[in-house]
Amino acid sequence: MSIVPYGPNAWLLTFAEEANDEAFERGRRISRKLESDPPVGLREYVTGYRNVLLIFGDPTVEHQSWPIEQVAADLDACATETMPAPPLKEIPVTYDGPDLDRVARHNSLSCDEVVKIHSSCIYKVCLLGFAPGFPYLGDLDERIHTPRLETPRTVVPAGSVAIGGRHTGIYSVPNPGGWNLIGTTNVPLFNPEEHVDEEKFYLRPGDRVKFVAG
Numbered sequence: 001m002s003i004v005p006y007g008p009n010a011w012l013l014t015f016a017e018e019a020n021d022e023a024f025e026r027g028r029r030i031s032r033k034l035e036s037d038p039p040v041g042l043r044e045y046v047t048g049y050r051n052v053l054l055i056f057g058d059p060t061v062e063h064q065s066w067p068i069e070q071v072a073a074d075l076d077a078c079a080t081e082t083m084p085a086p087p088l089k090e091i092p093v094t095y096d097g098p099d100l101d102r103v104a105r106h107n108s109l110s111c112d113e114v115v116k117i118h119s120s121c122i123y124k125v126c127l128l129g130f131a132p133g134f135p136y137l138g139d140l141d142e143r144i145h146t147p148r149l150e151t152p153r154t155v156v157p158a159g160s161v162a163i164g165g166r167h168t169g170i171y172s173v174p175n176p177g178g179w180n181l182i183g184t185t186n187v188p189l190f191n192p193e194e195h196v197d198e199e200k201f202y203l204r205p206g207d208r209v210k211f212v213a214g
Contacts (some may be wrong), residue, residue, distance in 0.1 A: 001076045003068060009043075010055045011068050015079060019049035024124060024138070026079040027052070028086065028206035033078040039071045047205050048127055086124075088208045091170070091187050093119065093161050095213055099180035103146045103163055115213055117141050118182065123168065125207040133172035133190030133201045137209055140168045152178030159185050161211070183211075 004012045015030060016023030031047050034054075038045075044055040052075075056066045095115045104111045123137035130136075145166045153176060156162075160171040162179035171177060172189035189202045203209065 001072050003072055006053060009057045009066070010053060011072075012051055012053050013072050013075065014051040015076065016050040019126075023050050024126060024206075025083075027127075029079045029081055029083055030075050031205050032083060033075060039067075039074070041066060046129075048129075086206045086208050088122065088210060089203065090210045090212050091185050092214045093183040093185050093211045095119075095161075095183040097161065097181035097183045099149070099162075100182045103144060103180050103182055106146045107144055109143070114144055114182065117144050118163075118168065119211045119213045121210075123209045123211075125203050125205050125209060126167075127205050128201065128203070131171070131173050131175045131190075132192070133203065134175075135169055135172075135189070135203045135207075135209070137168045137170075140166055142166070146180050148178040149180065150178075152176055156181065157184070158189075159187070161185055 002014045004014070006012050015026050027047050027049070030052055034042065034045050034052070041056045042054060043057060046053040054071065100111050100114060104114045107114070118141075121139060121141055123139055125135045126138045127136050128134060140163065144163060146163050148164045155174055156171045156177040158171055158173050160181045161183040162169055162171065162177070162181050164179035169179065170185060170189055187202060191200055
């Protein structure tokens with residue numbers, strides 16, 4: 001596991017060389033460890049496909065000392081531990097998005113075929129990013145991979161289900177965005193009123209997602 005400093009109180013730990021299934025499982029174990037047994041002084045962490053950013057202490061205080069080498073060793077050790085199967089969360093979707101026809105035309109499919117393919121997969125929450133609670137969902141069927149829009153929308157409503165390249169996702173808050181909007185869901189992904197991350201975000205890295213057409 002490599003360690004790269006990111007300022008006086010943060011480090012980027014890389015735990016995999018490629019973004020594959022093995023990296024996904026290692027990241028899931030590391031995230032679980034950081035949630036259940038965080039190292040002393042950890043203020044925030046952000047998990048990516050192959051790495052995790054750890055932020056410690058008070059950013060206004062310089063020259064703090066953190067045992068980052070030991071933290072990295074502990075996380076590296078936990079990355080091979082046995083874990084229970086991740087939860088499967090079903091999300092109802094109304095496939096009424098303005099870009100559904102664009103996705104169909106790009107892939108030489110009918111809209112009904114796009115819906116059937118999109119709702120037949122079980123996706124992995126690879127990471128949360130871009131906006132609070134926005135899930136990057138992996139394992140999108142290559143038959144419906146579709147490039148992002150050349151000109152992003154200035155505002156995309158929360159609850160919009162979308163395809164961007166080889167990923168699918170759900171806009172958690174109103175935000176600019178260039179992904180193809182294929183449907184909507186009324187499941188709230190982000191609740192800023194909650195003070196605990198586990199309750200603030202409906203989806204967590206490592207969860208599995210099944211879209212249910214309604």
